[in-house]
Amino acid sequence: MIERESLQSFIEKELEGSEYFLVELKISTDNEITVEIDSDGSVDIDDCISLTRKIEEAFPRDDEDYELEVGSSGLTTPFKTLRQYQKYIGEEVEVVEAGGKKRQGVLRSADPDKFVITVTEKVKPDGSKRPVMQERDIEYGYGDVKQTSYLLRF
Numbered sequence: 001m002i003e004r005e006s007l008q009s010f011i012e013k014e015l016e017g018s019e020y021f022l023v024e025l026k027i028s029t030d031n032e033i034t035v036e037i038d039s040d041g042s043v044d045i046d047d048c049i050s051l052t053r054k055i056e057e058a059f060p061r062d063d064e065d066y067e068l069e070v071g072s073s074g075l076t077t078p079f080k081t082l083r084q085y086q087k088y089i090g091e092e093v094e095v096v097e098a099g100g101k102k103r104q105g106v107l108r109s110a111d112p113d114k115f116v117i118t119v120t121e122k123v124k125p126d127g128s129k130r131p132v133m134q135e136r137d138i139e140y141g142y143g144d145v146k147q148t149s150y151l152l153r154f
Contacts, residue, residue, distance in 0.1 A: 001031055002064050007055070011035060014054055020047065023073045023080050031066040036073050036080075040087055043072030078147035085110035085148070092151040093117060098144055104151055105138070114141050115148070 008025050015021055015037065024036040037043060037051065052070045059066075079085050085107065093107045095117060105117035116139050122131040 002027065002033065002059055002066060007033070007059065010055070010058055011051070014051060021081070021083050023084065031064070033066055033068045035068070035070045037070070038073040038081075038084060038087070048072065076149050076152055078149045082110060082112060085115050088150055092153070093148055094151045095140065095148045096146040097140075098146055100146070103138065107148075108137060114139055116140075 004025065004027055007027070008022070011022050011025065019039040019041055020037050020043070021039070022035070023038045024034070026032075026034040033055075035051070035055070037048070048070045052068060055068060055070070073080075073084070079088070088107050089110060091107055092104060095103045095105070097103065103117065103119055105119035108116045108118050110116075116137050118135050118137050120133050120135050123134040124131040
């Protein structure tokens with residue numbers, strides 16, 4: 001079985017200095033390897049093919065039999081890395097809180113400990129007859145949410 005650490009290190013080294021970054025690496029007990037990458041722009045299929053060939057050269061199938069799939073993170077796939085959060089700052093996202101409640105808002109910031117979204121909610125001010133729309137920031141720790149993903153609207 002291919003060592004996860006050596007494969008991950010190899011992939012990160014290959015992607016270093018490019019716009020691409022590793023999102024997830026899975027190695028099953030059957031030696032099925034799934035590599036998910038993303039970029040600050042878009043992921044081109046030719047770059048996935050190129051990375052596949054580099055992995056196959058560095059980890060020959062004659063030494064270890066495995067199945068390899070290299071692909072891009074989907075547009076609506078939940079975020080898995082800090083860099084994905086940072087990529088979508090200023091964009092609309094959907095957050096599913098640990099309790100299951102969904103919130104939609106604009107991602108304002110993301111650092112290694114937390115992220116902040118701005119939501120627009122109806123609020124009835126004291127003494128007012130009608131509710132008004134009001135923006136407020138909500139701060140989340142990454143462990144406080146089930147998932148966060150880009151909100152695709154048509």
